[in-house]
Amino acid sequence: MNSVDDRREHPEFDALPPGLRLNQTQFIATHNSCHRIPVPDERFPWLLGADLDSYRYDHLPFARQLGEQNVRGLELDLYPDPDGGRYRRPLARRWRGRGEIGDPALARPGIKVMHGPDEDYRTVRAGLVGALEDIVGWSAAHPHHVPLVIQLELKRGWPFSRLVGGVGVPSWSAPGGSASTGAHAAATALDELDDTLRAVAGDRLLVPDDLRIAGKSLRASVLEDGWPLVDDIRGRIICFLDAGDENSSHHRRTRAAYTRDRPNLEGRVAFTTPAPDQPDAAIVMRNDPRGESADHIRALVERGFVVRTRADVPVSTAKRNDHARVRCALDSGAQMISTDFPVAGRAFRWGDGTFVAQLPGGVSVRPNPVTAAVRSPT
Template sequence: MIGLVVSLALSLQLSDVACPVGVELNGPEGRAWDSLPLTALQTVGTHNSYKQAIPPAELAALLAQNPEVMALDYSHPPLSDQLDAGMRNLEIDIVHDPEGGRYATPLMPAMMAGQEGSAPYDATGMDAPGFKVLHIPDIDVRTSCPTLIACMSELRDWSLAHPDHAPIMVMFNAKTGGIDAPGATQALDFDREAFALLDAEFAEVFAPGHLIVPDEVRGDHATLREGVEAGGWPTLGEARGRILLVLDERGAKVDAYRGEAASLEGRMMFTLSESIEADHAAIFILNDPIEDRQMIAHAALSGFLVRTRADANTMEARTGDASRRDAAFEMGAHWISTDYPQPRSEWSAYQVRLPDDLVVRCNPMTTIPAP
């Protein structure tokens, strides 16, 4: 690993940004370092941040059909509690529901109703038109905020109450399809109209200036990528109390969202960058910090922002394997998401936190230690 880092350092122009090791950059105590660029930061967040646990009876029934369902055995507290605990990256899965009610009666809770270890399904808000938040229609549907408006309103309110917070990045998966079962609900496709409605919901929640948007980073440059390469990211001070939204999708969904706006002109969200040369390149989502380690370091050293995952499918927590987590920190990802900001103690002591329990620290790849 050291050889790879040295090779990358020699092949790219390393930042001369000096940043204090072991200093908290989040909150008012970090204000002395407000001139740092966003690329100088590193922090932790959560994967599928809205997700509540599948009730024991439902999980057991699903496991009996497919042992791989064990990958769904994780959950998170409400978004505000996660933000209080220092999470600065959230992930939200959304489904399109323009008429309302499409996802209000999921199969698994109805099938298991009344059985020991089951739990009633709360369909509050599910009948109204608008985007809903859930993991897998019919089987993994319990969330701490069932609608996008509810999730974003909770985030907005927390942010306004904590104006010194380091910027929060929120990723969105636009879910389509569903399970193969009689009576199952298939999530609707996302076309240009759906994405226009999505941006409209964001605009309904967030006041102008609360979001860091692609137009701000692009500035007067012809493309978003050129804006990034010219240092268009706001400083930490300029980004405090603010939020970035990112569409974590590829192919037809991203094409539908961008439309004719190759650099995301007028859009509320950034999109997953497909290459460093792309006009829209700004934020990379590289989920495996071991397989993607070279690209993570290269993108970070090139001035792009990077999110990766420290764990997946509950495996690291079950085995205690910290290799992905440690690689994510070392290779310079800016946001490192996990299902385990706290350990699952019945399995192992595995968890993902920054050293010294910092919320935001200096990125070890993109900065040099301050004297």
């Protein structure tokens, strides 16, 4: 069944007016979507810092986030593990005299999903393959959904844990191959990431080559010719890389490796998040939607970029009952708005317990307040 037929049979699911393009929508995502609250006696300030409360937020399994909480974006914190078993003995567990984590996914080679391998390791799904299978399974059961957007944060080791015997995190950009894919020695963890995404999500993926117009950069393609119509890409999954601030050395190294000989992401699976003037720019990250940054986000979305921003920071925004930041995020026009509190009740520990970041009416998607009225390229 194609997306148009499915829309006719399920008009109420992810309902939008016809004719909207992807960048003319707005939806909620979860931040650190794999995160589970650390074990109380493993919250060591030496590893986590003084603000231990900032780790006291919790997420449901991915299918429940997508189904019960109406989010359409997820963030997966990723760590390479080419040989398997690297993250089975977190430092926080060792300091409490506890043994290896029993999850068999941690023993297998392949990219892992967790916030921090030594100090904040509790996760909804330990392996990327399992996480993607959960997401693809929900997608297959709800083929009319608007595109799911997955932020792939390429993590490094936490500096304090390394000083006291924590695990070393392999490079994303250095050659090394992987036992999980049989990749040759010149392959990088980035290549393994692409291979894993293709193997699990397959044709559901919407990749840069699907948007790029012959003879144009990816940036020019989306800004001049437009993003696809939502009704043409229902049931699809979009991934983008998050390697930190676009000016950081980690971001520069990672992007250079991912775009080597592929300046417009030719043949790649994920989008990058470079500065807006770069040829591979299509998705941009701007974490703070307040003040001058709100104007900057609005200018970016008016030009045709897809922007991800954050409605809150765990858990200080909820502690302050700062609903104004949520309004700033919604009003900015950013298409993807990340939160740790996508439904009422998740912030019950903090402030007056009412903090929530969701679209009006709690819907899964709505016309973008800035771009929906703008005439699309034809």
